[in-house]
Amino acid sequence: MNFDNVRIVLVGPLYGGNLGSVCRAMCNMGLSDLAVVTPHKNLDMNDAYKMACHSQHILENMTIHDDLLSAIKECNISVATSARRGLYRTHAVTPREIVPKLTMASDNNKIAIVFGREDNGLTNDELTMCTDILNIPTATENTSINLSQAVLICCYELFVASGEFEPQEEKSDIATMEMREFMFSLWRKTLLEIGFMHEDKADHMMYGLRRILSRDLLSEDDIKILMGIARQAEWAAGAYIADKVDSKYEK
Amino acid sequence: MNFDNVRIVLVGPLYGGNLGSVCRAMCNMGLSDLAVVTPHKNLDMNDAYKMACHSQHILENMTIHDDLLSAIKECNISVATSARRGLYRTHAVTPREIVPKLTMASDNNKIAIVFGREDNGLTNDELTMCTDILNIPTATENTSINLSQAVLICCYELFVASGEFEPQEEKSDIATMEMREFMFSLWRKTLLEIGFMHEDKADHMMYGLRRILSRDLLSEDDIKILMGIARQAEWAAGAYIADKVDSKYEK
Structure with a gap:
């Protein structure tokens, strides 16, 4: 996926805080191309800078446009987002449905994802100008998502689909069967030895312990900790007995 | 999935705006149980109410706790979120990896998803008290996600995995082959008839038109619009010719 080929377009944003939060969300997900169409005249740029934590460069490089077409004219795919359903929106899909198409297309095409006004969304003309329509899944009781939250979900779905995220790796390898059995x-x-169980119940208790320690795979580091505990308990019990024996002889 | 069995826990939140945005994000995704551990003394509840658009009931019903254990004591699964990697976090998984387990478990178990302070996250003691650790995928350049955005991603992944979202449905059925061929x-x-093509090129042009109109399946409503255009164009061309013929006779 080519992140440079994805543009976020905000139409008529009202609040600087949202604009700044959009920048931060984009930056979190590897995007940087922001276009804004007719921002509200009272939009507070101080609020925007305050919320654009570590992503002020996106705010500084955003482009401002007089209408939607100007913001998306060289794009090949334009995706409108809408919280409303029904009229002109019956073919809307979810972000997760569309991201495979977008990540593939981004290698050779410019993509715009378009978000409407905080209060009124996109007009029908703006909506129908776009090649695709997105509907973000929400509970039916409260379908109105904050602007920057809607942007985040779309950017997050793109980022996850891109496969760029490197999952955490255990430093320690998974233990072998030989290590497990030795432990x-x-x-x-x-x-x-410490008298937790007697020989006749030993198998039964060990099955229980095996069940507890087999809920997930154990790493070599895990096995080393568990072996250390067993060895130390054995040593401490021996020392305690030796100590008692010593005390007896001292009498 | 039982949404009532999922609790969002915020440890030491600093900003009212974030607290309110968390409520809105939870409400968007069908959750309502919020627990807050030692909120900052300067946290502005007016900001919280302002951002908790249509979700003030969550703010009003949240519980306040002195420490993390008090907020999660009756839960069966507790998931800590962390933006940092490494130490004590090498077994962290992504939200998408863990949600199948959580949605299934929620039917019979109480689940807490725990978020740390805006500036410092969770302490190691808080982190290791939890049964699971989550790491939200982000670009490596900017891994610090706004608190309410982090909550949103986790709630969104749960909501999508729950299967509660009903996708848009086309009102109109997909057209049959018979309707398509008639159109x-x-x-x-x-x-x-309107002279756009001659009989010798007709097959070639019709293949082109079929290609354009086969990019995706056409509904019965689509077919009706397309048939209407064809009929009207034929009528208009006929009327135009008739009009010209009439004019000629009038001379």
């Missing part, structure tokens, strides 16, 4: 044999020996 | 035969006749 369990140590625990068995220790639990017998 | 194309009308267009063929009209395009010949």
